Amino acid sequence: MKKILVIFSLAILLFSPSFPQDIGNWDIISINKNPQTLEKLRKMHLDFLMEKDGKIYIVTNISDLLKLNQENIPYSIETFKFPPFKTNAASIQGGINGSFHSYKETEQELASIEETYPKIAKVHVIGTSLEERNISAIKISDQVGSEENEGEILFLGCHHAREWISVEVPLMLAKFLTDNYNTDPDIKALVDNSEIWIVPIVNPDGLEYSIYVYRYWRKNRRDNGDGTYGVDLNRNYAFKWGFDNQGSSPDSISQVFRGQSPFSEPETQAIHELVAKHDFKALVSYHNFSQVILYPWGYKTGPSQIDDLLYTLSQAMSERIQAVHGRIYDYGRASSTLYLTNGDTTDWALGVYAIPSFTIELPPIDILQGGFFNSEGDIQSIVAENLPAAIYLIEWAIQNAGEKPSLNHKNKLPSEIRKK
Ligand code: 0X9
Numbered sequence: 001m002k003k004i005l006v007i008f009s010l011a012i013l014l015f016s017p018s019f020p021q022d023i024g025n026w027d028i029i030s031i032n033k034n035p036q037t038l039e040k041l042r043k044m045h046l047d048f049l050m051e052k053d054g055k056i057y058i059v060t061n062i063s064d065l066l067k068l069n070q071e072n073i074p075y076s077i078e079t080f081k082f083p084p085f086k087t088n089a090a091s092i093q094g095g096i097n098g099s100f101h102s103y104k105e106t107e108q109e110l111a112s113i114e115e116t117y118p119k120i121a122k123v124h125v126i127g128t129s130l131e132e133r134n135i136s137a138i139k140i141s142d143q144v145g146s147e148e149n150e151g152e153i154l155f156l157g158c159h160h161a162r163e164w165i166s167v168e169v170p171l172m173l174a175k176f177l178t179d180n181y182n183t184d185p186d187i188k189a190l191v192d193n194s195e196i197w198i199v200p201i202v203n204p205d206g207l208e209y210s211i212y213v214y215r216y217w218r219k220n221r222r223d224n225g226d227g228t229y230g231v232d233l234n235r236n237y238a239f240k241w242g243f244d245n246q247g248s249s250p251d252s253i254s255q256v257f258r259g260q261s262p263f264s265e266p267e268t269q270a271i272h273e274l275v276a277k278h279d280f281k282a283l284v285s286y287h288n289f290s291q292v293i294l295y296p297w298g299y300k301t302g303p304s305q306i307d308d309l310l311y312t313l314s315q316a317m318s319e320r321i322q323a324v325h326g327r328i329y330d331y332g333r334a335s336s337t338l339y340l341t342n343g344d345t346t347d348w349a350l351g352v353y354a355i356p357s358f359t360i361e362l363p364p365i366d367i368l369q370g371g372f373f374n375s376e377g378d379i380q381s382i383v384a385e386n387l388p389a390a391i392y393l394i395e396w397a398i399q400n401a402g403e404k405p406s407l408n409h410k411n412k413l414p415s416e417i418r419k420k
């Protein structure tokens, strides 16, 4: 994904006082968003910075500006000021990543949940990463040791190493469900009637690299054998893998390198095996940033066969999120964002298994609010606002437990679900 280049250049601008002044060869421009220009811009491979109020902001150099002139695309040079960068005092707890969870801390947290609530929580090691870390899942249900005929649902975090908040939301969901089971009859009913699988860290090697070596790391840690490292795990799934070179890249140095083949990576294989063994009725993959709920397709524009259902479920989740602290998560087809993706988790889960699947891009809303770097102080509120949406989808999975997955679905409509 091209965000990295943009943000990296911005980071240099912001943090390096001695950087030469001729960095001014780069300009931030804005362009009014409409379908025709969007199509042209996609083909030009420009660095999209963000979208706001119907405008697309792009970082450009002089040759990009010439190309825009050739294509007759009007633009304005932006002169807005970036707000000062705010840092929070580092927490003395939890090592250099403060109150965010590292791989080891997450493993400990999962083990402690299982130890405290052995009747309803069980940790499963569903795979091993390239650097031989566990890919751990926690199952939460009554009769947790047996497979019952209940609505199954899957929550995933941290496909992308630098997206630390995407570990916290699914991990804290596991904690919330188990901590409240004995005291809240609604949560007990939810857990008793469903099988909830949570994998807080799909990419443990990448996460550790991002904590200890390079905060901005995105991919896994595959040695590509040509001096480059990393496969983008969210381009490595086996549905429309490598459909085009826009939604993913064949180039190993790229941030969206799709790998040598579909499921070439042990981390995505682990998710594949888990999904193949179960009958998940819904899936959420947490990422950040943007504050949006996205659903397939990502590989092409246009609706999937269950577009109405995905729209309705996203809308309901967005409403529930907003009801907590008023933060608005937009929602829509993944392809309606500024870029396409192929080989991502949600296209695959829907395309191969007919599972209604969502990417939730957690806060902040844009790079001006911190981009990939959430402050520790925001963890709790982001977790809290996402709980009701997750609970809503679990209820939907329960109601659809008996349904056969199908893209010509007759799934119960979410309006039948009791409002929390
Ligand atoms: O590019 C991705 O994999 C996801 N965004 S992120 O910034 N977290 O890397 C988005 C996947 C959803 N699909 C599309 N936007 N097409």
Ligand code: ZN
Pocket (backbone or CB within 6 Å): 159, 160, 163, 287, 288
């Ligand atoms: Zn991501």
